[in-house]
Amino acid sequence: MSKADELREVMRTEGAAIAENTQAFNEGRYESVADLEDYEELKSEARAIKEDAIERLPELLDELTETVEENGGTVYLADDAEDANAYIRDVVDDREAERVVKSKSMTSEEIEVNDALKADDVDVVETDLGEWVLQVADEAPSHIVAPAIHKSREAIAELFNEVFDPEEPLETAQELTHFAREKLGEQIVDAEVGITGANFLAADTGTMALVTSEGNARKTVAATDTQITVAGVEKIVPSVGDLDPFIELIGRSGTGQDITSYVSLLTPPVDTPVVDFEDDETPLSEFDSDREFHLVLIDNGRMAMREDDQLRETLYCIRCSACSNSCANFQSVGGHAFGGETYSGGIATGWEAGIEGLDVAEEFNDLCTGCTRCVNACPVEIDIPWINTVVRDRINREGERPADWLVDGLVPDEEDEGAPLQKRFFGNFETVAKLGSTTAPLSNWLADTSASRWAMSWALDIDPRRDLPTFERETLVEWAGKRDSTVSDPERRAVLYLDLYTNHVQVDRGKAAVRALEALGVDVVVPEAPSSGRAPLSQGMVATAQDHAERVVDSLSPHVEDGRDIVVVEPSDHALFQREYEKLLDSAAFTDLAENSYEVLEYVYGLLDNGADGSALTTAEGDEIAYHSHCQQRTLGLEAHTVAVLEECGYNVVTSDVECCGMAGSFGYKGDYYEVSMDVGDRLRGQLQAEGVRDRPVVASGTSCLEQIDSLLERQPRHPVELLVD
Amino acid sequence: MATTDTSFERALDELGVSVTRAESDTVREQIEETAIAPAIGVPLAETFGDTAFSLAETSVEVDPTPATLRDATTGVTGAQLGIADYGTLVLSLTERASELVSLFVERHVAVVRAADVVGEMDAAIEELDAEFSETRGSAILATGPSATADMGALVKGAHGPKEVHVVLVEEGE
Numbered sequence: 001m002s003k004a005d006e007l008r009e010v011m012r013t014e015g016a017a018i019a020e021n022t023q024a025f026n027e028g029r030y031e032s033v034a035d036l037e038d039y040e041e042l043k044s045e046a047r048a049i050k051e052d053a054i055e056r057l058p059e060l061l062d063e064l065t066e067t068v069e070e071n072g073g074t075v076y077l078a079d080d081a082e083d084a085n086a087y088i089r090d091v092v093d094d095r096e097a098e099r100v101v102k103s104k105s106m107t108s109e110e111i112e113v114n115d116a117l118k119a120d121d122v123d124v125v126e127t128d129l130g131e132w133v134l135q136v137a138d139e140a141p142s143h144i145v146a147p148a149i150h151k152s153r154e155a156i157a158e159l160f161n162e163v164f165d166p167e168e169p170l171e172t173a174q175e176l177t178h179f180a181r182e183k184l185g186e187q188i189v190d191a192e193v194g195i196t197g198a199n200f201l202a203a204d205t206g207t208m209a210l211v212t213s214e215g216n217a218r219k220t221v222a223a224t225d226t227q228i229t230v231a232g233v234e235k236i237v238p239s240v241g242d243l244d245p246f247i248e249l250i251g252r253s254g255t256g257q258d259i260t261s262y263v264s265l266l267t268p269p270v271d272t273p274v275v276d277f278e279d280d281e282t283p284l285s286e287f288d289s290d291r292e293f294h295l296v297l298i299d300n301g302r303m304a305m306r307e308d309d310q311l312r313e314t315l316y317c318i319r320c321s322a323c324s325n326s327c328a329n330f331q332s333v334g335g336h337a338f339g340g341e342t343y344s345g346g347i348a349t350g351w352e353a354g355i356e357g358l359d360v361a362e363e364f365n366d367l368c369t370g371c372t373r374c375v376n377a378c379p380v381e382i383d384i385p386w387i388n389t390v391v392r393d394r395i396n397r398e399g400e401r402p403a404d405w406l407v408d409g410l411v412p413d414e415e416d417e418g419a420p421l422q423k424r425f426f427g428n429f430e431t432v433a434k435l436g437s438t439t440a441p442l443s444n445w446l447a448d449t450s451a452s453r454w455a456m457s458w459a460l461d462i463d464p465r466r467d468l469p470t471f472e473r474e475t476l477v478e479w480a481g482k483r484d485s486t487v488s489d490p491e492r493r494a495v496l497y498l499d500l501y502t503n504h505v506q507v508d509r510g511k512a513a514v515r516a517l518e519a520l521g522v523d524v525v526v527p528e529a530p531s532s533g534r535a536p537l538s539q540g541m542v543a544t545a546q547d548h549a550e551r552v553v554d555s556l557s558p559h560v561e562d563g564r565d566i567v568v569v570e571p572s573d574h575a576l577f578q579r580e581y582e583k584l585l586d587s588a589a590f591t592d593l594a595e596n597s598y599e600v601l602e603y604v605y606g607l608l609d610n611g612a613d614g615s616a617l618t619t620a621e622g623d624e625i626a627y628h629s630h631c632q633q634r635t636l637g638l639e640a641h642t643v644a645v646l647e648e649c650g651y652n653v654v655t656s657d658v659e660c661c662g663m664a665g666s667f668g669y670k671g672d673y674y675e676v677s678m679d680v681g682d683r684l685r686g687q688l689q690a691e692g693v694r695d696r697p698v699v700a701s702g703t704s705c706l707e708q709i710d711s712l713l714e715r716q717p718r719h720p721v722e723l724l725v726d
Numbered sequence: 727m728a729t730t731d732t733s734f735e736r737a738l739d740e741l742g743v744s745v746t747r748a749e750s751d752t753v754r755e756q757i758e759e760t761a762i763a764p765a766i767g768v769p770l771a772e773t774f775g776d777t778a779f780s781l782a783e784t785s786v787e788v789d790p791t792p793a794t795l796r797d798a799t800t801g802v803t804g805a806q807l808g809i810a811d812y813g814t815l816v817l818s819l820t821e822r823a824s825e826l827v828s829l830f831v832e833r834h835v836a837v838v839r840a841a842d843v844v845g846e847m848d849a850a851i852e853e854l855d856a857e858f859s860e861t862r863g864s865a866i867l868a869t870g871p872s873a874t875a876d877m878g879a880l881v882k883g884a885h886g887p888k889e890v891h892v893v894l895v896e897e898g899e
Contacts, residue, residue, distance in 0.1 A: 172879075214874045222825045222829065248847055265864060266864045267858060
């Protein structure tokens with residue numbers, strides 16, 4: 001099956017349940033973290049604890065081993081899955097166990113311990129209800145926290161009724177839960193060995209934290225006499241005292257619960273007596289608590305990730321699922337498409353690259369569009385899009401360089417090695433755009449002929465259902481060069497930084513930006529400038545992006561030295577200046593650029609806030625409009641500025657709250673992803689077509705968003721700056 | 727500390743956990759009233775180190791057998807701490823099987839001293855950190871009833887209790 005077919009199939013069969021559940025988790029997260037006064041401080045605290053713990057991991061590993069052994073447990077450090085499973089099989093075999101009950105653990109999924117034990121004829125029972133549903137259905141988890149999120153209640157009822165054939169068919173969630181509780185309850189008390197994961201392990205006392213809601217982990221430990229805990233080595237923190245920020249953040253960040261029902265802080269072996277549930281006479285207190293505890297710590301690539309400057313951050317992950325739930329693409333396709341062997345969602349690229357290898361990460365890594373909506377959601381402040389970019393870069397370099405003959409000359413390229421053709425086309429859009437304007441309207445006419453559409457579809461996999469950009473013959477730079485400034489005594493002076501679209505395609509919004517700034521007393525220059533590098537970066541072409549970044553600095557820094565502010569029209573370029581350039585430039589150059597640049601409406605907001613005369617702008621009298629902010633702009637907290645300016649100008653504004661429009665730069669142009677892009681876009685369409693919104697003109701800040709909205713609606717959207725100088 | 731236990735009560739209320747207040751000498755009465763039979767329990771002195779807290783002369787069976795555990799509707803235990811901002815109970819795991827009594831039942835009745843209610847999570851964690859360093863002990867932070875959404879809608883009472891009731895004890899000055 002082609003990629004597009006696979007994605008279509010997963011959206012058809014699982015999309016509705018995935019969308020409903022992930023969006024509910026995501027909304028829950030927003031509400032729940034809003035109640036925390038010190039949310040940002042807690043995240044920074046959590047981050048600092050993880051940074052420190054991974055830095056000191058070898059030392060903490062030794063300390064934990066010592067304390068667990070002092071407590072009467074055993075520690076086994078397994079190199080890989082096979083090593084871990086061999087040890088676990090021995091423990092189960094020594095105990096002569098016929099049944100092993102398990103509470104939910106992604107790490108145990110990673111090593112596939114169930115299969116290893118089944119080979120020894122051990123009955124392995126998942127006790128987490130979601131995991132159990134999947135065990136009955138013989139399916140893989142689609143979400144790291146809520147594994148059966150892709151199955152609706154109806155589908156679970158159908159499954160249970162078919163497999164178990166109960167006297168009365170099961171229907172409601174209550175009935176299904178009760179049925180599972182009874183069935184599993186019997187199996188838990190009958191088991192000899194309990195396997196758990198661990199969310200955190202405290203080195204100084206040997207205490208483990210288990211974050212759960214159902215109570216199955218508690219039962220798994222309490223009702224068996226042999227506890228095996230499987231955990232990645234990255235789960236170690238120095239002490240129980242370090243757990244506070246994680247306990248406060250993990251449930252809120254994941255499913256939007258302030259805290260889960262149970263956080264077990266266990267220092268095994270625990271004092272709970274080991275009860276023979278068949279014995280009806282003996283008081284519970286008379287059973288002794290003769291318990292065994294085995295902690296199996298898994299390396300499986302983690303110690304190498306720790307040495308890897310780019311993948312190390314992955315080890316800070318606390319598996320909360322915020323990056324999955326806040327991801328527009330994940331909301332459409334779920335973890336069966338957006339995931340690898342074990343892990344799913346944005347952070348999975350780091351895990352799978354480190355644990356399984358680049359080939360596994362490659363299968364789903366393109367589903368991260370770099371929209372950054374997960375960045376603020378992550379409770380340990382991992383730059384998840386950056387990990388995706390880096391891994392994409394490594395994948396590009398690993399592959400062979402295909403079809404050089406077609407690309408060379410058309411798109412000169414900084415990447416010496418192997419980015420695939422399509423990635424290099426989108427990554428070098430600068431050259432395409434320049435060529436487009438030089439030859440417009442011929443280029444527009446040519447692009448639309450069926451022969452060239454066919455060639456694009458064949459060679460570049462540009463989806464034929466997408467409109468291609470129409471290049472303007474006169475670029476914005478040329479237009480600006482021919483006119484004189486209308487400001488004689490400027491309040492401020494600015495340099496307008498143009499993206500390729502504003503310069504070559506959406507020239508009108510660039511003109512509107514110049515006019516609006518001039519109306520507020522700003523002297524504006526519009527120089528020719530290199531493109532930002534957003535396009536190559538999103539294709540994982542880091543070296544090319546770095547070259548762009550350096551050239552952008554070279555071209556803009558003289559203007560900054562000259563006292564000009566940098567005003568950026570395209571939010572994704574502005575975000576690059578504020579965020580990703582930090583990874584691409586030396587720190588002085590980055591700071592200088594970041595501190596002096598503003599998104600255009602943010603700048604207008606600043607001017608008005610500092611006393612500029614807003615009456616010079618076009619004002620409205622309560623005209624109703626709908627505004628869709630850009631994903632990266634929202635991550636930077638800059639949606640509010642646009643809304644405030646529009647309201648100041650007299651507009652009645654409603655805003656969308658979808659995480660992303662779905663276009664995400666070149667993503668929505670690609671044949672493989674067109675339908676995912678439209679499915680994501682459909683949620684935005686729903687909001688823009690809602691009662692009370694459907695008649696409002698639409699404004700949007702991002703180029704991609706404008707393209708996407710244009711294809712979603714009859715109404716043609718505009719950039720908000722255009723409303724200011726109508 | 728009136729504000730702390732008021733906010734504890736408010737948090738419990740949001741979780742659907744009912745609360746009754748008691749004085750030292752009315753604890754037994756309150757337990758009797760809220761423990762739906764058949765009820766089992768662990769001696770409260772184990773949590774509070776104070777013989778004033780006792781389940782004697784109540785219908786609660788102290789030191790149950792596996793059979794009475796299986797049949798019980800209510801399990802009564804003490805909680806060593808309450809955490810006001812989350813409505814969390816800190817339950818210890820004792821040799822008298824408090825873990826089984828609070829978990830394998832439909833209704834958990836927890837007795838908490840108002841003086842043991844701390845305001846915030848970090849205060850409770852600090853306290854447990856200090857305690858565990860000494861004792862290498864264990865505790866469950868239990869917040870509301872057991873719950874799951876894995877079957878397509880939120881259901882209370884997954885593997886653990888579906889109801890939790892708190893008896894909040896104010897001791898005389």
